[in-house]
Amino acid sequence: MSSVSRFLTSRWGPILTGAIVGILAPVLVKLGNPGNMGICVACFSRDIAGALGLHRAAVVQYIRPEIIGGLLGALTAALCFGEFRPRTGSAPIVRFVLGMLAVIGALVFLGCPWRAYLRLGGGDWNAIFGILGLVAGIAVGILFLRRGFSLGRNYPAPTAMGWVMPLVMLGLLLALVVAPQFGRDASGIATGPIFTSSSGPGSQHAPLIVSLVVGLAIGFLAQRSRFCTVGAIRDILLLRDAHLLNGVIALLVAAFLTNLALGQFNPGMTGQPIAHTNAWWNFGGMVLAGLAFTLAGGCPGRQLFLAGEGDGDAAMFVCGMVVGAGFAHNLNTASSAAGPSAFGPAAVVVGIIICVMIGLTMRERGKV
Amino acid sequence: MSQVVTIDARGLSCPQPAMLANQAVKKAIGGTIEILVDSGTARDNVSRAGAHAGWMITVEDQLDGSYRVLFTK
Numbered sequence: 113m114s115s116v117s118r119f120l121t122s123r124w125g126p127i128l129t130g131a132i133v134g135i136l137a138p139v140l141v142k143l144g145n146p147g148n149m150g151i152c153v154a155c156f157s158r159d160i161a162g163a164l165g166l167h168r169a170a171v172v173q174y175i176r177p178e179i180i181g182g183l184l185g186a187l188t189a190a191l192c193f194g195e196f197r198p199r200t201g202s203a204p205i206v207r208f209v210l211g212m213l214a215v216i217g218a219l220v221f222l223g224c225p226w227r228a229y230l231r232l233g234g235g236d237w238n239a240i241f242g243i244l245g246l247v248a249g250i251a252v253g254i255l256f257l258r259r260g261f262s263l264g265r266n267y268p269a270p271t272a273m274g275w276v277m278p279l280v281m282l283g284l285l286l287a288l289v290v291a292p293q294f295g296r297d298a299s300g301i302a303t304g305p306i307f308t309s310s311s312g313p314g315s316q317h318a319p320l321i322v323s324l325v326v327g328l329a330i331g332f333l334a335q336r337s338r339f340c341t342v343g344a345i346r347d348i349l350l351l352r353d354a355h356l357l358n359g360v361i362a363l364l365v366a367a368f369l370t371n372l373a374l375g376q377f378n379p380g381m382t383g384q385p386i387a388h389t390n391a392w393w394n395f396g397g398m399v400l401a402g403l404a405f406t407l408a409g410g411c412p413g414r415q416l417f418l419a420g421e422g423d424g425d426a427a428m429f430v431c432g433m434v435v436g437a438g439f440a441h442n443l444n445t446a447s448s449a450a451g452p453s454a455f456g457p458a459a460v461v462v463g464i465i466i467c468v469m470i471g472l473t474m475r476e477r478g479k480v
Numbered sequence: 481m482s483q484v485v486t487i488d489a490r491g492l493s494c495p496q497p498a499m500l501a502n503q504a505v506k507k508a509i510g511g512t513i514e515i516l517v518d519s520g521t522a523r524d525n526v527s528r529a530g531a532h533a534g535w536m537i538t539v540e541d542q543l544d545g546s547y548r549v550l551f552t553k
Contacts, residue, residue, distance in 0.1 A: 193520075195519070195520050201491075202491065202493060257495065257496070262493075263493060264491075265490065265491030266491045266493075340494075343494060346495060347495060347498075350495060351502060351529065353498075353528060353529070409493035409495075425493075
């Protein structure tokens with residue numbers, strides 16, 4: 113077991129994790145997930161928000177088992193290797209807001225960093241603008257880090273706190289399987305509390321057990337290897353360290369080859385699945401997302417896996433993403449295949465202003 | 481005996497522990513730098529930063545579950 117751990121924390125860990133994500137995500141698409149959306153933490157947060165009735169966009173409502181599996185997989189790895197360490201106290205409310213803003217930005221682009229790379233690996237060239245925006249947002253975040261930005265320290269918390277998110281995930285799994293309905297309205301439409309799309313992306317999914325197992329495997333590997341799609345770019349720009357970037361490159365290469373093998377590689381700009389061609393707002397949305405992720409210390413997947421380790425602050429970020437995804441649809445800021453929606457650009461601008469305010473005002477230096 | 485520089489990076493989010501380690505390495509020409517961290521991620525990141533800069537790395541597990549990473553040169 114310890115040799116497995118040593119391998120996963122070595123330079124090969126992120127590479128193996130990235131390669132496995134790059135293989136399994138297109139397989140999930142083959143088995144039913146929406147196009148180029150084998151894994152997307154932002155889209156899946158949005159689907160979960162819809163399933164819980166936090167928004168009523170009928171086409172994006174499904175409790176995604178990949179999210180449940182991801183967190184529980186990370187929990188399993190953390191328990192196996194003595195890294196389950198409940199902790200909190202590092203500006204949880206700020207992290208909640210950053211989670212909201214990150215997902216609002218990501219849903220203007222239509223994907224988190226994971227999906228940006230997966231879209232590129234599927235031949236969707238619109239993703240290039242999203243990734244450029246992501247890099248720009250991370251670069252701005254680095255400016256704040258260099259100026260001494262910090263959300264402060266976390267501190268050990270009672271063990272019970274670390275179990276809250278795993279129990280929430282088990283609750284979501286139960287809700288997914290049971291899908292309770294309290295009644296129907298006059299036109300026969302289910303009134304919830306759990307909503308499930310009958311058409312659109314929310315209705316497209318791989319078999320539950322497959323999605324859950326893939327999520328568990330990725331969560332386990334990513335917890336050990338510290339795989340992070342934002343840290344990859346941040347560390348190369350800030351620390352000249354390619355440790356995590358190698359994982360993203362492996363993801364891209366594996367996704368490209370797997371899509372090619374499965375007949376899912378469709379190069380081009382137009383007609384791409386769950387994507388729009390507005391380069392400017394593909395870029396802008398991901399500037400906001402990249403900045404928010406950098407200020408919070410990692411990509412949405414990393415936040416999910418940290419929450420599985422017992423990090424209560426990362427858990428607040430994850431909750432912020434789900435709530436933010438609800439707002440993104442209720443406030444009509446999330447894009448559609450037709451392009452950015454009415455209030456998407458305004459939301460990006462406001463979001464960046466809020467992130468800049470957070471970046472300028474939150475400071476705490478380590479004790480040297 | 482050379483002076484030991486101590487950095488307390490416990491509880492800080494990525495990438496702050498590695499940034500603090502980098503700053504300390506840039507200031508020092510040799511001796512010992514002691515970095516306190518409390519997660520496996522920070523331990524690995526800090527160790528990698530020190531090794532990149534050509535320092536010898538020793539990691540000591542602490543009783544409270546935290547780590548003391550020593551850079552020596």
